[in-house]
Amino acid sequence: MVIATSYPFLGIFGTMLLVFAWIIYLWIAITVLIDVFRREDLSGWGKAGWTIVVIVLEWLGVLIYLIINHSGMSERRTAHERAAQAQFDDYVRTAAGSGGAASEIEKANQLLDSGVIDQSEFDAIKTKALA
Numbered sequence: 001m002v003i004a005t006s007y008p009f010l011g012i013f014g015t016m017l018l019v020f021a022w023i024i025y026l027w028i029a030i031t032v033l034i035d036v037f038r039r040e041d042l043s044g045w046g047k048a049g050w051t052i053v054v055i056v057l058e059w060l061g062v063l064i065y066l067i068i069n070h071s072g073m074s075e076r077r078t079a080h081e082r083a084a085q086a087q088f089d090d091y092v093r094t095a096a097g098s099g100g101a102a103s104e105i106e107k108a109n110q111l112l113d114s115g116v117i118d119q120s121e122f123d124a125i126k127t128k129a130l131a
Contacts, residue, residue, distance in 0.1 A: 025062065029054055032065050035073050038080065101129040 036042065036050045053061040066073075108125040111117045117125075 025059060028062050028066075029058075032062055035069070035076060036065075038076060039072075104129040 032054055033051060036047050039047070042050070050065060054065060055061070057064070105126050108117065108122050112119065112122040
């Protein structure tokens with residue numbers, strides 16, 4: 001069985017290069033547009049202008065933005081990641097709370113030992129903590 005094709009190897013290779021170039025362009029353009037819309041120092045008109053430049057001029061627009069704003073992009077991304085990490089850390093601290101039931105019982109026991117609460121109040125706190 002002989003399988004023939006009218007699409008030569010170099011044609012396949014060229015098509016693959018074009019597809020990968022298109023994927024890379026989309027990836028970079030989306031990254032640039034994310035950076036444009038996250039910027040707080042840019043007005044709405046500035047954001048619209050950069051969006052038009054990136055979409056209309058395609059590769060040239062993306063390259064112009066990267067050349068002009070290369071250091072600012074990394075600084076903004078780093079600041080955004082630090083803020084997200086700090087928010088996550090705060091959430092973990094609040095979710096971890098005071099240490100759970102054992103911690104509440106220990107605090108109640110300290111209050112009982114110091115005479116602030118009596119045995120019935122301690123038992124109520126212990127029952128509530130274990131429930």
